[in-house]
Amino acid sequence: MATGIDRRPRAGQRAGLAMLVDVAAGSHRRAAAVLIVLCLLAFLPGFFTTPPVDRDEARFAEATKQMVLTGDYVDIRFQDQARYKKPIGIYWLQAAVVKTADLLQLRRATKVISLYRVPSLLGAIGAVLLTYWAALAFVSRRAAVLAGVMMATSVLLGFEARLAKTDAVLLACCVAAMGALGRGYLAGTDSQRAPANPWIVPAIFWTAMAAGILVKGPVIVLFAVLAVAALAVVDRRIGWLAALRPGLGVLWTILLVLPWFVAITLRSGGDFFAGSLGQDLFSKVGSGQETHGLPPGTYLLLFWVTFFPGAILAGLATPAIWQARREPGAKLLLAWAFPAWIVFEAVATKLPHYVLPIYPALAILIAGVVDHRATSRRPWLVHGTVWWFLITVALAALIIAANVVVEQQMGLIAWPFAAVAVIFALRAWWLYEEDGPERSLLRASAASVLIAMAAFGATVPRLTELFPAKQVGDFLNGVGCTPVVAAAGYNEPSLVFFAGAATQQTDGAGAADFLYPGGCRFAVVERAQERAFVLRADTIGLRYGVATRIDGINLAVGRRISLAVFRAERN
Numbered sequence: 001m002a003t004g005i006d007r008r009p010r011a012g013q014r015a016g017l018a019m020l021v022d023v024a025a026g027s028h029r030r031a032a033a034v035l036i037v038l039c040l041l042a043f044l045p046g047f048f049t050t051p052p053v054d055r056d057e058a059r060f061a062e063a064t065k066q067m068v069l070t071g072d073y074v075d076i077r078f079q080d081q082a083r084y085k086k087p088i089g090i091y092w093l094q095a096a097v098v099k100t101a102d103l104l105q106l107r108r109a110t111k112v113i114s115l116y117r118v119p120s121l122l123g124a125i126g127a128v129l130l131t132y133w134a135a136l137a138f139v140s141r142r143a144a145v146l147a148g149v150m151m152a153t154s155v156l157l158g159f160e161a162r163l164a165k166t167d168a169v170l171l172a173c174c175v176a177a178m179g180a181l182g183r184g185y186l187a188g189t190d191s192q193r194a195p196a197n198p199w200i201v202p203a204i205f206w207t208a209m210a211a212g213i214l215v216k217g218p219v220i221v222l223f224a225v226l227a228v229a230a231l232a233v234v235d236r237r238i239g240w241l242a243a244l245r246p247g248l249g250v251l252w253t254i255l256l257v258l259p260w261f262v263a264i265t266l267r268s269g270g271d272f273f274a275g276s277l278g279q280d281l282f283s284k285v286g287s288g289q290e291t292h293g294l295p296p297g298t299y300l301l302l303f304w305v306t307f308f309p310g311a312i313l314a315g316l317a318t319p320a321i322w323q324a325r326r327e328p329g330a331k332l333l334l335a336w337a338f339p340a341w342i343v344f345e346a347v348a349t350k351l352p353h354y355v356l357p358i359y360p361a362l363a364i365l366i367a368g369v370v371d372h373r374a375t376s377r378r379p380w381l382v383h384g385t386v387w388w389f390l391i392t393v394a395l396a397a398l399i400i401a402a403n404v405v406v407e408q409q410m411g412l413i414a415w416p417f418a419a420v421a422v423i424f425a426l427r428a429w430w431l432y433e434e435d436g437p438e439r440s441l442l443r444a445s446a447a448s449v450l451i452a453m454a455a456f457g458a459t460v461p462r463l464t465e466l467f468p469a470k471q472v473g474d475f476l477n478g479v480g481c482t483p484v485v486a487a488a489g490y491n492e493p494s495l496v497f498f499a500g501a502a503t504q505q506t507d508g509a510g511a512a513d514f515l516y517p518g519g520c521r522f523a524v525v526e527r528a529q530e531r532a533f534v535l536r537a538d539t540i541g542l543r544y545g546v547a548t549r550i551d552g553i554n555l556a557v558g559r560r561i562s563l564a565v566f567r568a569e570r571n
Contacts, residue, residue, distance in 0.1 A: 188240020489526025
């Protein structure tokens, strides 16, 4: 094949970062070890020290916390309200980690946010390893390692690995399912590619489908159905699906997912399906839910940053991918990526992580081209590699600016990481034509890891103003009693995570009434509600004092806030 998408790599001596790829390509164990270490370097900075992020992460974590504290592992609730937007899978995974830590007598385990993030971390690492595994069906081992590197160092996966929500785990399920689907497709087109055990690939596919459904509903089904439909249209045949044992496979999937769906239906009386399908999934298709409506083309624009640094090679790899579009491997990968991409561009609600399960297919396509130096040499495309440098400089500048604007300090801890990242990015761009795409990609990947260290490890946890709920939580931990809290004007889920499920949402006047009985009660009142609080307190004769005042930034609404924490004084 002229493009080399499905060919073996050429031998040659490598130097610098490329030697790591040489080591990784020596065996599957070495490849897994190198990718795991890379994932830990990329994902762990800030993992344990960043407070809960509003709103989705805090909602997932609080719902799981309530599940652990109540022992109810069927229903999903945030305070006293049903939370039926997503199925049970992620809550079970988070609860398993938190419950294990609690059994090991980890102090205040239910309030340690990093425990709730462990499934996301493992899901992200699993997705990288599964990308390597999936790629082996299409490209050489070396290219499979490069695909794993692109995923491990991508900006978007770095975010999702640090958040206690569904998307990193869903990604792992999707890559497992699509990797198995790819093997089934290739076996159907070439009998020599059939696995020795004909049941392994179907077992992986249908188990991954069940896991994905339990994590995020029918989204994983969408990717598989669109890929199969695209291949059916192009090939005008679908007999290869028999390799996946669809009859028994569907029964196996139903067997895995049905018990909980039956249990939650009996518990909710059908409210779960109304909430998850009607209010969450279908409403996102027709309208921009929660102010996230954006026009088609949004994901294409975001791709260059969210899949950085691998995205910079996408344009250079496109001519070779187009030339290889009729090869079975390239055909499957394109069917994995582009029908789903078109659907998500057409859906009204747009969030960056929606297209994350597409990125492994693009990584494998790009890696197959890079491995054989088949990237385009057209000057206008080659000049695009300057974005490795420009995006890194922009990210480094944002990191330093965040330190200066929010914390009024120069970010001296972040500076070295950011500076070295810029140097790596400069070399990735400047030496691209001399050293080739692989070495430049690895340098840009090193820059991405260093930027993550500067941003998540050395900057975000130090920006305390970004996390006012954490400051409230720290204060409540030192009051010497078991606090009960009411909040007026600041109703973020992160406050509930720290203050407890009994936290009441009210207004300024209601906060004064809440304090009146006395005891270990605290009212967190945003400045706009303080006048109403004071007027009501005077009316009912409440004697109160300001226990502390917290100034910060509410990221969920994008504005500065000032919180007064009031406590009733004894008469």
